[in-house]
Amino acid sequence: MVTPSLVLFYLAGVLTLGGALGVVMSRNIVYASLGLIVALLGVAGVFLLAFAEFLALVQVFIYGGAIVIVIVFALMLTRLEDFRGLSDHKQWPLAALAAMAIFGVLAAAIARTAVSTQERAEVGFTVLGERLFTDWAVPFEVVSLVLLVALIGAVVMVRPTGDRN
Amino acid sequence: MTALEGLFYGLGAAGLLVFLSGTVMVLTWLERKALARIQLRMGPMRVGPHGTLQPIADVAKLMTKEDITPSWADKRVFWLAPAALLMPALLVWVTIPMARDLVLRNLDMGLFYVIAVSVLSVMGLVMAGWGSANKYAMLGGLRAVGALISYEIPFILAVLGVAMLSQSMDITRIVDDQRSIAYIIVQPLGLFLFLVAGLAELGRTPFDIHHAESEVVGGPFVEYSGAHWAAFMLAEYINTFTVAALVVLLFLGGWRWPAMPGDGALHTLLSLIWFLTKTYFVILAIFWIRGTFPRLRIDQLMAFAWKVLVPLAFVNILLTGLVLYYDLGWWVLTILSLLSLAAAFYIIFGRYGSRAERMTVRVYSTRELGLKPAVRPQAAPPPDGSPVQVDKAPAAGA
Numbered sequence: 394m395v396t397p398s399l400v401l402f403y404l405a406g407v408l409t410l411g412g413a414l415g416v417v418m419s420r421n422i423v424y425a426s427l428g429l430i431v432a433l434l435g436v437a438g439v440f441l442l443a444f445a446e447f448l449a450l451v452q453v454f455i456y457g458g459a460i461v462i463v464i465v466f467a468l469m470l471t472r473l474e475d476f477r478g479l480s481d482h483k484q485w486p487l488a489a490l491a492a493m494a495i496f497g498v499l500a501a502a503i504a505r506t507a508v509s510t511q512e513r514a515e516v517g518f519t520v521l522g523e524r525l526f527t528d529w530a531v532p533f534e535v536v537s538l539v540l541l542v543a544l545i546g547a548v549v550m551v552r553p554t555g556d557r558n
Numbered sequence: 559m560t561a562l563e564g565l566f567y568g569l570g571a572a573g574l575l576v577f578l579s580g581t582v583m584v585l586t587w588l589e590r591k592a593l594a595r596i597q598l599r600m601g602p603m604r605v606g607p608h609g610t611l612q613p614i615a616d617v618a619k620l621m622t623k624e625d626i627t628p629s630w631a632d633k634r635v636f637w638l639a640p641a642a643l644l645m646p647a648l649l650v651w652v653t654i655p656m657a658r659d660l661v662l663r664n665l666d667m668g669l670f671y672v673i674a675v676s677v678l679s680v681m682g683l684v685m686a687g688w689g690s691a692n693k694y695a696m697l698g699g700l701r702a703v704g705a706l707i708s709y710e711i712p713f714i715l716a717v718l719g720v721a722m723l724s725q726s727m728d729i730t731r732i733v734d735d736q737r738s739i740a741y742i743i744v745q746p747l748g749l750f751l752f753l754v755a756g757l758a759e760l761g762r763t764p765f766d767i768h769h770a771e772s773e774v775v776g777g778p779f780v781e782y783s784g785a786h787w788a789a790f791m792l793a794e795y796i797n798t799f800t801v802a803a804l805v806v807l808l809f810l811g812g813w814r815w816p817a818m819p820g821d822g823a824l825h826t827l828l829s830l831i832w833f834l835t836k837t838y839f840v841i842l843a844i845f846w847i848r849g850t851f852p853r854l855r856i857d858q859l860m861a862f863a864w865k866v867l868v869p870l871a872f873v874n875i876l877l878t879g880l881v882l883y884y885d886l887g888w889w890v891l892t893i894l895s896l897l898s899l900a901a902a903f904y905i906i907f908g909r910y911g912s913r914a915e916r917m918t919v920r921v922y923s924t925r926e927l928g929l930k931p932a933v934r935p936q937a938a939p940p941p942d943g944s945p946v947q948v949d950k951a952p953a954a955g956a
Contacts, residue, residue: 423635423688430681450667450674458677459707465684466703469696518667518727 409435635689643682657829698777733812
């Protein structure tokens with residue numbers, strides 16, 4: 394039976410896959426980054442259909458908003474000619490193999506997971522926040538430590554060395 | 559979702575689109591009139607009484623104007639950019655209420671939704687800047703990314719302060735929580751942060767470095783004309799209206815504060831009028847700021863975001879958290895917030911104002927620094943006297 398949510402699911406899937414194919418197939422690096430934003434928004438759509446509204450918004454906010462924009466920002470500072478022939482690099486079979494391996498692991502993991510027969514239910518973000526900051530406080534802090542390390546690394550990398558000349 | 563619900567949402571979205579377009583037309587007229595008043599001019603006077611029909615004439619002009627594509631532009635990116643900017647501006651209004659129950663869909667995480675979706679609009683500016691294959695547009699796009707990413711942080715942190723006070727991200731609930739006291743009284747610092755960061759997000763003077771006419775001749779939109787340029791302007795004015803509406807909803811008590819009489823349809827109508835009145839006051843203040851302050855330089859703009867607004871936003875959250883945790887009265891937060899606002903103004907105007915050179919860039923010559931002049935490799939002219947080869951077209955147009 395075709396329900397609206399099924400149609401939307403396929404729509405999100407087409408967006409995700411289409412965007413992802415655009416990322417790897419496009420010969421124009423800017424088109425590739427625009428494909429990336431489409432793919433990431435498609436994933437947000439899948440989250441939304443799984444009633445994970447908070448995750449969907451985080452996906453749009455962090456990936457769609459921050460990460461892709463920083464990527465595009467960096468691309469705008471470069472010349473397009475520097476990236477000619479990026480998508481037909483001679484290592485592509487290796488990359489394809491690695492991608493297939495990751496896909497295999499994920500697919501196997503998903504196939505082995507027992508499908509819950511429970512009714513899908515919304516988890517309010519208040520509940521999510523409570524769990525995150527009580528039961529999962531330590532992993533949360535560890536993740537923020539990673540960000541701190543990245544920040545310090547960035548500062549170290551741009552720190553001027555030696556004299557002005 | 560039933561067919562009836564679908565019809566309801568469809569009609570609601572169409573109504574919202576008409577309402578927002580109408581608002582934009584009013585705003586363009588209002589801005590020209592307000593700026594004219596400030597500059598002792600008359601503003602538009604020819605079309606209709608006091609130029610009130612000017613927006614209609616403008617729309618007619620823009621729609622019939624030739625739509626030019628630069629020959630080096632990346633066509634697809636160039637044409638997608640206005641849509642990429644306009645979409646988030648419209649999507650945000652799905653969850654912004656104008657009165658109780660006068661909202662397309664009230665979301666539990668409305669505030670977070672508004673922030674997450676509005677972040678996407680930067681993409682439109684970047685695409686316009688890159689796709690135009692124009693150096694000024696490109697520089698404007700780069701400036702837009704830098705400024706918008708920086709000012710997003712104080713913007714979001716200011717919103718977080720309000721969410722903490724109300725313990726909710728549901729905009730209708732935040733308004734309801736202000737029935738006895740508006741958050742402008744509780745958190746004046748928050749309002750200051752939100753308004754300043756909001757102005758920067760909009761790219762309005764004094765923060766309009768990404769379309770600074772004297773520097774990048776209009777920024778990402780230089781190459782656009784006609785209907786596509788109109789789409790950019792539509793997005794800009796809708797965003798202005800959005801920020802003003804959010805100021806009203808989050809800090810000025812929306813339609814609830816002070817009391818709003820009546821119930822049922824009458825209450826909704828009165829609420830809408832009250833909400834719009836407040837919003838237009840905020841918008842007039844925004845125009846007033848535009849007419850008053852000169853534009854900040856780009857380094858001042860970034861320094862102001864990271865050295866003043868971000869620390870202040872953290873102070874705001876810290877104070878709010880302390881007051882909530884120790885369950886002190888709200889008047890304590892009012893006083894603390896006002897004190898930190900005063901301290902901030904002292905730092906901005908007292909310290910930087912009196913010693914203006916602190917905020918300016920001093921360019922030293924190599925002699926002043928006691929350094930050897932740097933030797934720059936210079937391209938030797940070709941021996942046969944042919945002209946130096948000029949770079950080909952900019953990167954776009956693969």
